[in-house]
Amino acid sequence: MQNSRLCREGSPELELLIEKGVGIMKEEIGILEGRQGQVFEKKSGKAEQLDISCEKTSLSGSVSQRACVFCGSRVVLYPVADALHLVHGPIGCAAYTWDIRGAVSSGPELHRLSFSTDLGEMDVIYGGEKKLYLSLIELIDKYKPKAAFIYSTCIIGLIGDDIDAVCKKVSKETGIPVLPVHSEGFKGTKKDGYKAACTSLMKLVGTGSIEGISPYSINILGEFNLAGEAWIIREYYEKMGIEVVSTMTGDGRVDAVRRAHGATLNVVQCSGSMTTLAKDMEEKYGIPYMRVSYFGIEDMSKSLYDVAKHFSDRPDIMDAAKEIVSKEVAKLYPELQKFKKVLAGKKAAIYVGGAFKTFSLIKALRSIGMSVVLAGSQTGNKDDYERLREMCDEGTIIVDDSNPVELSKFVLEKEADLLIGGVKERPIAYKLGIGFCDHNHERKIPLAGFIGMYNFAKEVYQSVMSPVWQFAPRKGGKI
């Protein structure tokens, strides 16, 4: 089979794929050969096996919506607000990640500045260790951070700067933890960046005093406090009588991370980014963890109940959880019905970073009467996609590591009224004449928690029902 050709209707490749039970859309679809395995359509009538291939690197030459290792590390650690974040490399990596994530802090805001060693040609030739050392000393002297994270970029992996040694030296001289983050861009996908970030955090965990921490205590992992979401979640748990030792990393503080091992349970959202840390903490400190999601009524409630169940010797915790849920749902339900009345029967396409979020979104959309016709993620794994398949309606397309050609094509074919995605997907949705909801870094209002479900429904309603669509050519220019 010749490499990378369009898979057209009637072609032998297509027949083969259909035989294999992989539903490829017809006509001149732009699915890269070598990518067919990453697209799946749930078919009716026959028992099928999902055979999606995922967790592989993107094909060279594809217009992928994915990012790199550095990006993964940077987004995870970025919200630690009283730490210094120094990007070691040429200027770009620091410039593009300067305050791009609305991870809100209730106090220090050192994380919102951009620090770079701004490597030049001579540094690439002779090494950047000296520059890194001097920069660190200068910065720590000036800003007195509680800790420093040093991000290694592509080029550091090539020129062989020993950043571990520099960090060690500076740590010794300044007395604060100086942590290397091995996030060379080419060393994998964004997921590997999450791992590198967790490795660095793990070095901080366990270095603080755990005196006085309640046995009914948790760490909130994988919650980045976009638009203040971590505050909402924290409040729920605190109302239940649970002590929140740390949030990682939303509104994060170095000292809180240092004593995180004092908590008795890790509650992990956005499982892609923080499971590594949870597993490491389980291994080293015996702290169990559970996966949760704060999006939608169903999952939000479950995340409170699951935690309450964990502390079963304290029935008052469960009582409190029930009270929160019933109170919030009573408020929320009638509001959602209003949206549901209008949105019922509308179709949504979801393409987000992690698959776990997709599960919640499908449920949340159903609760306002919407169905999902496309569900995809940048970094899901096989289990995720299997679960997606089980959840989805017939005819739903499931994609891994998609690209704009595929997305527009499926959105048009499935006649979606809404696309949920991130910064690069927004203008595509608008060009196609359909509504959009940012469920990524650029959301400006909290979408987590019960209030978040209301905001989400409102945002979806606002966009899908906007009067602008009566003027805009829609759905391929047909309407």
Place this chain on the structure above:
Amino acid sequence: MLLRHTPKEVIAREGLTINPAKTCQPIGAMYAALGIHGCLPHSHGSQGCCSYHRSTLTRHYKEPVMAATSSFTEGASVFGGQANLLAAIETIFSVYEPDIIAVHSTCLSETIGDDLQQITKKAKDDGKIPEGKYVIYASTPSFVGSHVTGYANMVTGIAEQFAQSTGEKKEQINIIAGWMEPSDMREIKKLSKELGVKIVLFPDTSDVLDAPQTGKHVFYPKGGTTVEELKSIGDSSSSLALGCISAEPAAIALDKKCKVPFETVDMPIGLSATDRFIMSLSKAAGVEVPDEITAERGRLIDVMTDMEQYFYGKKVALFGDPDQIIPLTEFLLDLNMKPIHIVSGTPGQRFEKRMKEILRRIPEANFKNGLNADMFLLHQWMKNEPVDLLIGNTYGKYIARDENVPFLRFGFPILDRIGHSYFPNIGYSGSLRLLEKILNAFMDRQDREALEEKFELVM
């Protein structure tokens, strides 16, 4: 205050950049390549680079931005990226079907020593480039220069790799656009049409990054300089490069390859620079300046005279890219304002030389470019000598808020406002718009902060 840590006292820093007034080369190359019709920019490096550039351009233009990446892995970084690029070229032509792939390098591929010229030649020899299709390239190491350098390198690549001399001169003039907005490029075409001069403008991102809503997502919008036009630039009678940093290198390359004489003028921002642009273009084409343009100029001067009392002595801090900052500084001086603090992250001696000339009337002005010329320094200068107005890209908003200074968004990137892609800042009408925005910034502040008894209805 977000920047509460910025101390007033300026001390020398050793190799540390805080809040940069620049970014890296590849994004400039990507932007330039989007100004060719049917071209897919290709980033030869890790996936993140391409993703960051597309996101930044999308945030700036609110438009889909298409570009492909070689998606380097650990293996590629050890054994070289040739296999990745060859595979990418094949994939792109078969799936995304562009007319042209414009490859730019990154710090990663440069450091491992990938030779784009050799790899693209190999792609051609191996028959991976279909008949009538093109692969062009530019070397854009992120550790040299800035985003402006990357733009200049790609524009140079475009000129060098497309231009042909047929021996027959054409009655047309090349206008090589420095880094400007689609709106500005549209304005250049409008002015040239009014002058009656046939031009080839390249690159040209109008109708690419300001495309209308159609209900479709088009990979290759209708705008962009065409291959046919680009081939003809070698036969043009002359070239006019708009900007000594971002456009002149392409003009030099074209002169070298096809003997097309060139002149470099500043980007036509403000009265004087627009005058020079109009004069140069009309002279090169041997045409008279039509009344239409003269009247437009007259209107600008009319507003300048009407409003002169409001501009006098106002101190300004500005930052951005050299080719915009140079004529903008001149315009501010023409308006009788005092640009006193100026930084540009883009290195190069041309900037310093030009600024020295332009600012000779303001001996106290601070200006710096290149290493450590970042927004941290600009902020420190502003703390030492406060200003009435700050001009620069979106990143200036932190300083503006902390210092309570009116802020005019200008340059790249602008992530929190719209308008730049639709309304030009160049030519007489663009300059009038700039003037209006500056004036409004002062007036809005006055109305917002004036004491009740001093709050006036009339200007």
